[in-house]
Amino acid sequence: MNRRSVLLLLASAGSLGACVSQPLRTGSLDGASSAPYTLASGDRLRIIVFGQENLSNIYAVDGSGRIVMPLIEAVPVAGMSTSQAARAIEARLRGGFLREPRVTVEIDAYRPFFILGEVTNSGQFPFVNGMTVQTAVAIAGGFSPRATRTTAEISRPTGDGIVTASVPITAPVRPGDTIVIKERWF
Known part of the structure; x- marks a missing residue:
């Protein structure tokens, strides 16, 4: 009888030990x-190019982490903040398309x-x-x-x-x- 009580006590103690979080x-x-939040595939961005209504639109970040815009085509933005993405787009637009581009990037949908x-x-x-x-x-x-x-x-x-x-x-x-x-x- 004593052995049975000891075994029962050990078994119940082992079961309770498993319940401890x-x-x-x-x-x-x-x-x-x-x-800080970084852009990745699946984000939708509202990009505003001041003075260029035909370039301002909502763009999706594709599976390779890029957005595709008219004139400058694919711009890699994965891993960037919104301000870094704006500077990258400005640099592309400055390369022969606009003199002083001013770009704002906002997250439209995460x-x-x-x-x-x-x-x-x-x-x-x-x-x-x-x-x-x-x-x-x-x-x-x-x-x-x-x-x-x-x-x-x-x-x-x-x-x-x-x-x-x-x-x-x-x-x-x-x-x-x-x-x-x-x-x-x-």
């Missing part, structure tokens, strides 16, 4: 969250975010400013009955590659992030 690894995303796992509707959704993991889950129709409701895994493309970390559901989401909602065990 793991520490969140957010250090790797902290630098990526505070970095690239989408992706959400997978234990949500009602996984997939690709439009990004909304100020979004957190919790609002992303709401956009995806809410948690499934088996979902972990306190943490998520975010994969974020950075200049150094893709960074993945476990974060609380109050963590901010950036355009292009992939969110995975894991299944809970109990």
Whole structure:
């Protein structure tokens, strides 16, 4: 009888040890969250060339990270900020087309975010400013009955590659992030 009690106690202690939540690894995303926004494939840009109404329009960043404009054709903008993209377009226009081009680049629509796992509707959704993991889950129709409701895994493309970390559901989401909602065990 005594052996049975000890084995039962050890088995229950082992089960409870599995319930202890793991520490969140957010250090790797902290630098990526505070970095300025850089353009990438999927962004739509509103480009205004002052005094040139036929060049001012909305342009999409294509799969290779470029925008295609009349006269100057393809301009690589991936990895640039909006002000850097404006300077690159000005430099191209200055090369034989306009004397003193003045260009403004604004983001018309951010690239989408992706959400997978234990949500009602996984997939690709439009990004909304100020979004957190919790609002992303709401956009995806809410948690499934088996979902972990306190943490998520975010994969974020950075200049150094893709960074993945476990974060609380109050963590901010950036355009292009992939969110995975894991299944809970109990």
